[in-house]
Amino acid sequence: MDESMGEKRRHPLSREAIQNGFVSELIARSGTSLRVLSDEERRRSLDATLAAQPTQGDDVWLFAYGSLIWNPAFHYIERQPVLIRGWHRQFCLSTPIGRGTPARPGLVLGLDRGGACKGVAFRIDCAEAKAELELVWRREMVTGAYVPRWVRLHGPGLIHDTPGIAFTINRAAPNYVRPVSEDATAQVIATACGALGSCRDYLFDTIHGLEGFEIQDRHLNRVARLVSEYRDRATDSPPQASGELPMTGPGTG
Template sequence: MQTMKTQQLTRELIEAGGIDALVRRDAPSLRVLTEAERAQSLRETLALRPDGPVWLFAYGSLIWNPMIRTEECRTARIEGWHRAFCLSTMVGRGTCENPGLTLALDEGGSCTGVAFRIAEEELEPELALLWRREMLSGSYVPRWLDVHAPDGERFGSAIAFTTNRSSAQYAGGLPPEEVIRRLATAHGAIGSAAEYLFATCRGLEGHGIPDPVLEELAAAVERHRAQFASSTEAADVPCAGGTP
């Protein structure tokens, strides 16, 4: 089986329009937002900005690969949303033939992650870069959410990318075995869905944030990958007396 060559998701790749180029190459039928649409979305979000400094709430890959320039980070909790693998991806961590899954904030519950504070003088250019990364196809809805310290004290408002349930990429409610299969097998231009999951677990652990649900999912994906590897090795063993 041929291994797909992967690229790292970097600031330089996004600034050069590399994500849009990957979509045109790997999923040309996927409708992406134009630069004008992203700029309008950012203007509308900033128009609703509450008083105080701007924080970004990270719950997935932004924890371990924030990419934007920030001045401070804090463990933070939000209410009314939970971390879930509920977005299909045909680019980056999957393909059209075997879509992967990425995290989003879905409705209900709560979520503990990391809040990054963005310097006021760098706010607009850094958010513009973030919009090029996250607001690719309209799968997310940016919202201002209250962020709370572990002791429950509110310390500010943060931009959070919540799932857009009307998006064609929304994949909430998949059977657990299908979530595991996709995470264990999907691979795209910037890596595997499994590594996305494992890196998120490591990122949370590095900040001292437990997530038993994600840890259990990672263990299940590891078992699936091991079983697949074992079955592949068995299939490669020639039958006795066969042609070498």
């Protein structure tokens, strides 16, 4: 679909970078005044999530639907394609930092209510779960734009209704963006770029990561085609903001 899908780039959001506070530094350098969760708030969120595990003492499954698929940056025992119900993958989170700038914010994925979503489940050893998930929380729970919750994973290699953690979108977050047209979404993705790279790369890396598990997302594929068409049109005239998306707030992706 796009040449960039065949390239393997070293992502700046590595395990070591997260451990060394890269995300916090990224926000501090951005020049934006963002409400960032404290270490204590993140710790309480993680503790509460683990305490709510339906099967205490078991290994922990983590559901990935975006960048965690192709850049997990945490240790895991196994991974496999799964389906969850009641949530769908959507470009509904504005990001003025990781995949955009305050002047031209980008969009990254969240799990919004309704429908179903195919993604990848990672199994983390119970003895290492808290330490590994602390890294994930530092990466995903930066501002509270996501709500971690237990969902049911469905897959041929799993026991029926295996529980797993998923980061669902917080609709009350200031950077939550209600779904608009795929064309408007594509215009943002085609032009936004930040310290972690372009939104375009984020989109194609996610499609490529899903295809590695034989998962097709028709919505993402349609947006990708529109992104390519928009970039082709932009070679003849300067890009213009669509004005349809209220882009404010944080996100990394």
